[in-house]
Amino acid sequence: MRSALLALILTTSAVYAEGFGAAGLLSGKNKEDLPPIILSSGVPLSDAPWVLKSGTYYEFEIQGDGSQELALVGPEFFRAIWVDEIVVEGLEIRPLGLDSIEFDEAGEMEIGFVAIKPGRYYLKIPGTTGETQRVEITIE
Structure with missing residues (x-):
């Protein structure tokens, strides 16, 4: 579970870093206040x-x-x-x-x-x- 979460976070961070915006877990569609x-x-x-x-x-x-x-x-x-x-x-x-x-x-x-x-x-x-x-x- 931890490995999968880490891979997901790293993938999300890499996409964000390339200028495409947040995706997956960190996207605005997945955020609640x-x-x-x-x-x-x-x-x-x-x-x-x-x-x-x-x-x-x-x-x-x-x-x-x-x-x-x-x-x-x-x-x-x-x-x-x-x-x-x-x-x-x-x-x-x-x-x-x-x-x-x-x-x-x-x-x-x-x-x-x-x-x-x-x-x-x-x-x-x-x-x-x-x-x-x-x-x-x-x-x-």
Whole structure:
């Protein structure tokens, strides 16, 4: 599975590099925007669970208002996706993997990824137990 995904990504990157535009997984036809996650003291993270389709490219923003130092953890989710990029203040980061992210002050980031492994996952504020402090995620 990993070999096939890597070959697909390399093929897609090569086509894009030749000036033909994005194709396959990274094409605009395969991209969906998710609602933003708001990191703010006492505010629910999300209005509804996310239901994702394996093989689809997604983007979402995380907006921290600086009301409190807050993080999001979801190691199982981050291992079930391929993170294409994280954009913070115009800087693009292309990580090999993630475990968590943290906002020490107000700011915004955007994460682009491909959903890969079907299952049930979550993103949550560490140390919390309330349902409003987590986003339930299903990859079909």
